[in-house]
Amino acid sequence: MQSNIAEALSLRFPPLAINYTWEPPADAAELHPLCSMLLLARAAKGETVAITKGTCGCHGALEGFGLGRSRPEDFPGGRECFLRFLSVGNEGWEQGRAVIQKLTEANAPKILITEFAEGEGFKKTPELVDEWQDEVPDIEPQGSHVVIRPLASLEAGEKPELVTLLVDPDQLSALVVLANYARPGIDNVRIPFCAGCAGIALYPFDEARQARPRAVIGLTDISARFYLRKLLGKDILSFTAPWSLMKEMDGNVSESFLNRFAWRTMMGR
Structure with missing residues (x-):
């Protein structure tokens, strides 16, 4: 499956298709990294990866990938x-302190012990964390696995549920404009405060079920960026859209600003 957007934006990484499935592809890698977002990096390098309840590498990944509610x-x-x-x-x-001692005795990863002890500092108080949890989407999984693979690897007739583009700031700005190009309003893209996995799966899956789905900007999670910066680069963010929106955007490339003076000049064309 080809992408006009990928060509127009000269993407460094291939567009990625994300789907629920009950049976993952035979070539899908199922790994158990400490941060499940490392699987995103492998998909960006051309692999097919699958995430299940049993392979979620951290407490939040189950929820972040839309496979169930984290407790x-x-x-x-x-x-x-x-x-x-x-x-x-x-x-x-x-x-x-008692839990820190147990984690230390169990030889838990040093980074886990450090962050457990000092806190990630993503919210000012525990009460605000509790309130934030109540606002996280609660969706029904449509499969036992979430599969991430290059969009180009899909067979004829296959459709992704979501498409993720890994982009730099210039490319991201173009995608924000393109998402609003053929639709009314000014908020066809959102940036939720969420984990890295939730920004490419949970929130976009939730958007796909809305009457007017929006794209989601992600990789604003500091922890996810810590793990991915050496693999993808420190300037990369994600832009994930339900297939209906991404298909619309892709069809508008040729007539849009992507073939006009400002963008051509920025790209040195």
Whole structure:
């Protein structure tokens, strides 16, 4: 499956197709990395990867990939430790210190122990983390696996549910304009505060089920960027759209600003 957008934007990485499936492709790699977003990097290099409940590498990946609802109660130390993990950290209270000791004795990854102790600082208070959790979409999984693969690898007649483009700031600006090009309004693209996996799967899957689906800008998750910067580059963000929107955008390339003076000049054409 070809992409006019990929050619017009001179993308560094291939467009990626994302689908639910009950049976993953035979060539799909199922790995267990600490951060499941490392699978995105492998797909960007041409591989087919599959994520399931059993291969989600961190507590939030199950929810982030739209495979089920993560339970804060299942996090090390339970709900309170989870709320503190995303905010103020766990080293300042007795229960948290006890869990840190257990993680240390179990030889847990150093980065996990450090972030569990000092907190990720993504929200100011545990209460704000709790409130944020209530706003996360709750969708019904349409398969046991989420498969990510190059769009070009799809067979004739296959349709992706989502398409992710890995882009630099110039390319991202073009995609924001293109997403609004043929649609009314000014908010056909959104940037939710979310984990890296949720920005390419959960939120776009939720958008695909809306009457007026929007694209989602992702890889704004600091933790995900930490893992991916050496593999994809420090300037890369994601732009994920439901297939209906991406197909519309792709069909508008030739008549849009992508063939006009400003963009041609920026691209040195």
